[in-house]
Amino acid sequence: MSTAMNFSSKTFTPRPPDKGAFPLDHFGECSAFKEQFMECLRHSGYESAACRQRAMAYLECRMDRRVAQLMANEPLEKLGFKDLIKEKSDEKPDKS
Amino acid sequence: VVPGETALAFYKAKNPTDKPIIGISTYNVIPFEAGQYFNKIQCFCFEEQRLNPQEEVDMPVFFYIDPDFVEDPKMAKVDLITLSYTFFEAKEGQKLPLPGY
Numbered sequence: 001m002s003t004a005m006n007f008s009s010k011t012f013t014p015r016p017p018d019k020g021a022f023p024l025d026h027f028g029e030c031s032a033f034k035e036q037f038m039e040c041l042r043h044s045g046y047e048s049a050a051c052r053q054r055a056m057a058y059l060e061c062r063m064d065r066r067v068a069q070l071m072a073n074e075p076l077e078k079l080g081f082k083d084l085i086k087e088k089s090d091e092k093p094d095k096s
Numbered sequence: 097v098v099p100g101e102t103a104l105a106f107y108k109a110k111n112p113t114d115k116p117i118i119g120i121s122t123y124n125v126i127p128f129e130a131g132q133y134f135n136k137i138q139c140f141c142f143e144e145q146r147l148n149p150q151e152e153v154d155m156p157v158f159f160y161i162d163p164d165f166v167e168d169p170k171m172a173k174v175d176l177i178t179l180s181y182t183f184f185e186a187k188e189g190q191k192l193p194l195p196g197y
Contacts, residue, residue: 014122017136021143024153034106048103048134055104059158071138080102080135080160 022062024071030061030070056081100163102137107155107181111147119183120144126178129170133162134177142152144186 013048028085037054044050058077076085097103110116121141125131140155147153157179165171 001161014142015136016142017139019138021145022138022140022156022158024140024145024147024155026148026151026153028154029153034156037104038106048097049101052101055102058104058156065134 019072019074025062025070029065030058033058033061052081053084054085097161099133099161099165102158102160105159105179107140107157109147109155109183110152111149114149116146116148118119118144118186120186121181121183123181126180127174130165130174130177131169133165133171133187134179135160135162141181146194182187 033054037051037058040051040054041048048055056076056079059071060076063073065071076082100171109119120143123139123141125134137158137160139157139159141157161177
């Protein structure tokens with residue numbers, strides 16, 4: 001790599017992901033969740049914030065897979081879904 | 097997306113050949129200066145992935161834009177950040193030099 005004095009260097013340095021790589025979902029086990037998420041995005045004009053519930057559902061699907069772990073189990077609050085979890089637990093008593 | 101909020105995006109890859117392919121991908125962020133604010137929590141990149149003949153898979157990326165993005169005056173005019181991936185075929189026994197990894 002060039003010296004630190006090279007401020008005009010335009011080379012991009014890729015960084016690896018914080019939690020590593022997603023194994024490929026070869027059997028499409030979570031494709032249904034992905035489709036629901038994509039449908040939500042299309043309807044909301046691609047507003048990511050509007051579809052966080054479905055994004056969370058997709059990641060939960062990945063974590064739930066017993067056959068092939070598609071994602072390491074991680075508490076959803078740590079993945080930026082803290083506010084949605086709280087909503088879920090508030091909702092539960094009303095569901096009959 | 098809102099800086100600081102985690103977001104999910106999907107890419108799709110297909111192996112149109114009749115042989116399995118082992119690939120590895122790397123990414124690029126445009127504009128260049130926005131790259132430092134782009135944080136990947138988890139993605140399909142940096143590791144070899146195998147695609148069987150004719151296989152098509154969804155490739156997810158779970159990320160967020162660093163909230164400091166809104167404080168940076170250089171980013172004031174940036175309202176579009178483009179993330180692109182390039183897949184390379186992994187050659188047997190070859191170690192890809194990944195800067196900073």
